[in-house]
Amino acid sequence: MKITVIGSGYVGLVTGICLAKTGHEIICVDKDQRKISNLQENIIPIFEPGLSDLLQETVANKKISFSCDLSQACQESDVFFIAVGTPQDEDGSADLSYVLAAAKEIALNSKNSKLIITKSTVPAQTGEKIQNLLRQVRPDLKFDVASNPEFLREGSAISDFMNPDRIVVGVENEKVKNIFREIYQFFPSEKLVFTDIITAELIKYAANSFLATKITFINQMATMCETVGGNIKDLAHAMGMDERIGNKFLNPGPGFGGSCFPKDVLALQQTAKENNLKLPVIDAVLSANQQRQEHLAKKIEQLLGANISEKKIALLGLAFKGNTDDVRYSPAIKIAKLLLPKVQKIFAHDFAAIENSRKEFKDFSNIEFCSDLYQACNQADFILVATEWKEYAAIDLKKINVKKIYDLRNLFDAKTMAELGFEYYHIGQKF
Numbered sequence: 001m002k003i004t005v006i007g008s009g010y011v012g013l014v015t016g017i018c019l020a021k022t023g024h025e026i027i028c029v030d031k032d033q034r035k036i037s038n039l040q041e042n043i044i045p046i047f048e049p050g051l052s053d054l055l056q057e058t059v060a061n062k063k064i065s066f067s068c069d070l071s072q073a074c075q076e077s078d079v080f081f082i083a084v085g086t087p088q089d090e091d092g093s094a095d096l097s098y099v100l101a102a103a104k105e106i107a108l109n110s111k112n113s114k115l116i117i118t119k120s121t122v123p124a125q126t127g128e129k130i131q132n133l134l135r136q137v138r139p140d141l142k143f144d145v146a147s148n149p150e151f152l153r154e155g156s157a158i159s160d161f162m163n164p165d166r167i168v169v170g171v172e173n174e175k176v177k178n179i180f181r182e183i184y185q186f187f188p189s190e191k192l193v194f195t196d197i198i199t200a201e202l203i204k205y206a207a208n209s210f211l212a213t214k215i216t217f218i219n220q221m222a223t224m225c226e227t228v229g230g231n232i233k234d235l236a237h238a239m240g241m242d243e244r245i246g247n248k249f250l251n252p253g254p255g256f257g258g259s260c261f262p263k264d265v266l267a268l269q270q271t272a273k274e275n276n277l278k279l280p281v282i283d284a285v286l287s288a289n290q291q292r293q294e295h296l297a298k299k300i301e302q303l304l305g306a307n308i309s310e311k312k313i314a315l316l317g318l319a320f321k322g323n324t325d326d327v328r329y330s331p332a333i334k335i336a337k338l339l340l341p342k343v344q345k346i347f348a349h350d351f352a353a354i355e356n357s358r359k360e361f362k363d364f365s366n367i368e369f370c371s372d373l374y375q376a377c378n379q380a381d382f383i384l385v386a387t388e389w390k391e392y393a394a395i396d397l398k399k400i401n402v403k404k405i406y407d408l409r410n411l412f413d414a415k416t417m418a419e420l421g422f423e424y425y426h427i428g429q430k431f
C-alpha cells in the first residue's frame with residue numbers, strides 16, 4: 001500500500017520509517033525543505049536509537065521517499081497520516097492549526113476521496129472538526145477520517161512501534177476498518193482495537209494522564225517515606241507485584257517531563273474546562289508535579305548546607321529522561337534553574353542533551369557544560385543525579401573523588417555506595 005505521512009518530526013518519521021519496514025511504500029512529506037534535503041541524504045533531524053539504520057535499510061529497499069510536494073503525494077496515494085505538531089496554546093489547549101491546515105491541503109489537492117488519519121495527539125472531537133472542514137472545502141468529495149494515536153516513547157520508539165501493546169484505531173465504517181487491517185497486516189490482528197473516533201482520541205489522553213498519575217502517586221509515596229521512614233524501592237516493588245497495579249512507571253523521581261505528559265495532561269484539563277467539567281485528579285497531578293522540583297530543590301539546599309553560595313554541583317543529566325536529547329519540560333533543567341542563583345557553579349553533564357540545553361541557560365553565567373562526566377564530578381563538592389541514563393548507573397565510582405551524592409533517580413544501590421565510602425542520598429530516604 002502507498003501511504004503518505006505528513007510531518008517529518010518525531011512521530012511522523014518513526015511512523016513512516018517503521019511502516020516502510022513492514023512493507024508499505026511510504027512518502028514522507030514536510031514543508032521544511034532543509035529537513036527533506038537532509039532526509040534524502042539519510043540525515044535524521046532527531047535523536048532516536050536505531051532510527052538511522054532503519055532509514056538506510058528502507059531507503060535501500062526503495063520503500064520510503066521524502067518530498068515537500070503534497071500535491072504529488074495526493075496523486076500517488078489514498079491514505080494519509082497527519083503527524084504534524086499540536087503545540088500548546090497559551091491556555092494549555094492543543095493548537096490544531098497545523099493539523100487542520102494539512103487536512104485542508106489534502107482536500108484541495110485531491111481528485112478522488114482519501115482516508116485522512118490523525119497520528120498526532122489531538123483532543124476529543126478533532127475528527128469531527130476535520131470532517132466539517134473537508135465538507136466545506138470539498139463538498140464534491142466524501143473523505144474518510146480516522147484516529148490512530150501513537151504510544152511511542154522517546155528512546156524506545158522503534159521497539160514500541162514494532163511490538164505494540166495495542167494499536168488503537170478510531171473509525172466510522174467497516175471499509176476503513178479493512179484499510180487499517182491492511183496497513184497493520186504485519187502485526188497480530190488481536191492487537192488492533194477498533195473504537196469510534198472520539199474514544200480513540202480520548203484513549204491517548206487517558207493513557208498518558210494515567211501514567212502521569214501513577215508517577216505522581218509514587219512520588220508522593222516517596223515524600224511520605226522521606227517523612228515517616230520506610231523504603232520506597234521495596235514499597236514500589238511490592239505494590240507493583242499486585243497485577244492490578246503492575247510494576248511499570250512506579251519509579252519515583254523528580255517528576256515527569258518531556259514533550260508529552262505535561263502537555264497532554266494540561267490539554268485534557270483544558271478540554272474538561274471547555275466543557276464545564278471538573279477533573280480534580282488531573283488538576284492534582286499537574287499541581288503536584290509542578291511542586292515536585294521545588295520540593296527537591298529545597299532538599300538539595302539542605303544537603304548543600306551552610307555557605308551554599310560557595311558550593312559547586314556536578315549535575316548528571318539534562319534530558320527529561322535517559323536515551324534522548326530532548327530537554328522539554330526537563331525536571332533536571334528546572335531544578336538547575338532553581339539552584340543556579342544560589343550556588344557558585346554547576347558543572348552539567350549529559351550524554352546527548354548538552355546542545356539542546358544551552359539556550360535554556362542563556363541567562364546564567366555560572367553553568368559549565370562538560371562532555372566528560374568524571375571531569376564534571378571531580379570539580380564539584382556535590383553530585384546530583386537528575387536523569388535516568390543507564391550509563392550513570394555503570395560509572396566507575398572509583399574514579400570519583402567527590403563523596404556526597406544525591407540520586408534523584410535511585411540508580412545506585414545504597415548499601416554498595418556506603419561500602420564504597422559515599423555519603424549517598426536518594427529519593428524516598430528520610431534525612
Ligand code: UGA
Pocket residue numbers: 121150151152153154155208211215248249250251252253254255256257258259260261264320321322388
Ligand atoms: C510518553 C508515553 O510513555 C508514550 O506512551 C507516549 O506515546 C508518549 O509520551 C507521547 O505521548 O508521545 P515519553 O514522553 O517519551 O513517552 O516518555 P516516558 O518514558 O513515558 O517518560 C515520561 C516522563 O516520566 C519522564 O520524565 C520520565 O523520567 C518520567 N518517569 C517515567 C518517571 O519519573 N518514573 C517512571 O516510572 C517512568
